[in-house]
Amino acid sequence: MYSDFHIHSHHSFDSEQDSSEIIKKCIELNMKEMCFTDHNDFNWPIVGENADLNVKEYFNELSDLRDRYSKDINVNIGVECGLSDANVSLNRNLISSNPFDFVIGSCHEVDNMDPYYPEFFEGKTDRQAFERYFETLSKCVEDFDNFDVVGHIDYIVRYSPNKAENYSPADYSDYIDHILKTVISRGKGIEINTSALSKGFGFTNPCSEIIKRYKDLGGEIITIGSDAHKACFIGCAFDKAGDILKEIGFEYYTVFSGRKPLFRKL
Ligand SMILES: [Zn+2]
Ligand SMILES: [Zn+2]
Numbered sequence: 310m311y312s313d314f315h316i317h318s319h320h321s322f323d324s325e326q327d328s329s330e331i332i333k334k335c336i337e338l339n340m341k342e343m344c345f346t347d348h349n350d351f352n353w354p355i356v357g358e359n360a361d362l363n364v365k366e367y368f369n370e371l372s373d374l375r376d377r378y379s380k381d382i383n384v385n386i387g388v389e390c391g392l393s394d395a396n397v398s399l400n401r402n403l404i405s406s407n408p409f410d411f412v413i414g415s416c417h418e419v420d421n422m423d424p425y426y427p428e429f430f431e432g433k434t435d436r437q438a439f440e441r442y443f444e445t446l447s448k449c450v451e452d453f454d455n456f457d458v459v460g461h462i463d464y465i466v467r468y469s470p471n472k473a474e475n476y477s478p479a480d481y482s483d484y485i486d487h488i489l490k491t492v493i494s495r496g497k498g499i500e501i502n503t504s505a506l507s508k509g510f511g512f513t514n515p516c517s518e519i520i521k522r523y524k525d526l527g528g529e530i531i532t533i534g535s536d537a538h539k540a541c542f543i544g545c546a547f548d549k550a551g552d553i554l555k556e557i558g559f560e561y562y563t564v565f566s567g568r569k570p571l572f573r574k575l
Contacts, residue, residue, distance in 0.1 A: 310338045311547045312564050312573065314411060315389070315460070315502060315534020320347040320367045322360045324538040328370060332378050334540040342383035342564055343543075344411050345371055346534070350391030351399045354421040362388065364407055385566055387411030390456055392449035393418050404455045411565035413500065413534075414456030415464070416446040424465045435475040439465055443484035450488050454495050457565055458532050459488065461502040462515035472510055478518045489523050498530025498563060498570070499523055501554065507535065507545035513553060521557045530563045530570050551575050 317324040318331055328345070335343040347367060350360035368386060375384040388407075390400055392414045404412055419442050422429045430438050442465040450459060461467075462485070466476050478485055492499060502514040513520075520531070533550050537543045554562060554575055561572040 310340050310544055311533045311551060311562060311575075312340050312342045312344075313535050313537070313543050313547070314344040314385075314387070314532040314564060315346050315413060315500060315536045316343065316543060317347055317389075317536070317538045318345055320345075320362060320370075321538070322348060322358055326539050328374055330540045331543065332374055332382060332384060334543045336378070336381045338544045340382060340544070342385065342566070344385035344387045344565070346387040346389045346411065346413050348389050348391065349403060350417055351393070351396040353391070354418060355423055355426075360391065364403070368407070383566070385410035387413065387565070389413045389415050389460060391418060392416050392446070392453055392456075394449060394452055397453050400453055401455060410567055412456040412568070413458055413460040414450070414453065415460030416442070416449050417464075419445045424468050427470065429468075430470055435469050435471055436480065438469065439476065440481060443481040443488075447484040447487045450491050454497070456497065457568060457570070458498040458500045458530065459492055460500055460534075461504070461536065462488065462499060462519055464514055466512070466516070467505040467508075467510060467514060473512050473516070478516060485519055485522065486526075489519075489526050489528060493523075493526055493528050498532065499528065500532045500534050501550045502534050502536050503546040503550050504536035504542075506549055507542050513550060517553050517557065520553065524557050524559065529561075531559065532563050532565070
């Protein structure tokens with residue numbers, strides 16, 4: 310089983326999952342390594358939600374668990390850092406002052422809204438909504454570089470009321486190419502995120518066309534993540550993700566430890 314490098318626990322504002330159950334599930338699935346990537350989104354705009362990570366509690370609990378399970382699995386402590394132009398210096402400080410093993414940079418906020426909520430799509434065509442999202446992500450990736458991979462590049466598609474029905478990545482190729490080229494030139498990577506597959510939508514984020522474009526442009530670093538917020542979704546649809554990567558021509562996927570990429574055979 311490929312190692313899961315995108316998992317949320319009760320340390321995320323939108324998960325209640327016990328951390329040790331996550332590790333036990335990874336061991337049960339025969340993973341040799343895994344990574345917690347709980348959310349940190351500074352100045353989160355949704356009223357009633359606080360998306361700041363309690364970094365001290367996070368490292369305290371997970372360092373203990375890492376030691377406790379070290380004979381069975383390599384536990385890595387990462388973060389899913391919410392990219393936002395307004396929070397560049399806060400993010401820089403968070404990442405440089407904590408010993409994260411792995412950092413996913415993800416855009417969850419566009420024009421002070423989370424596209425997860427249907428309000429984001431109100432009064433917009435899918436094309437307009439998608440375009441605005443890619444434009445925002447492209448700018449965020451340019452302005453902040455202390456992450457290891459860009460999370461779920463076309464995340465917005467899984468929340469559109471029409472899902473991928475009106476989606477063609479070619480419509481946004483300027484933004485997508487800019488994101489991919491920036492990442493590659495800085496020695497960073499992307500992830501293949503199986504969350505939408507596990508919900509039955511039939512696509513990964515990003516979709517295979519974007520992953521192929523990344524490979525064609527020379528991209529080599531790609532992690533595999535379920536984005537599980539419950540232990541039962543860990544490793545979900547990873548066989549399909551592996552098939553997509555192999556079909557595109559990847560021989561290796563990537564894991565991280567101490568912010569260093571390590572390559573594992575697919
Ligand atoms: Zn995310
Ligand atoms: Zn996530």
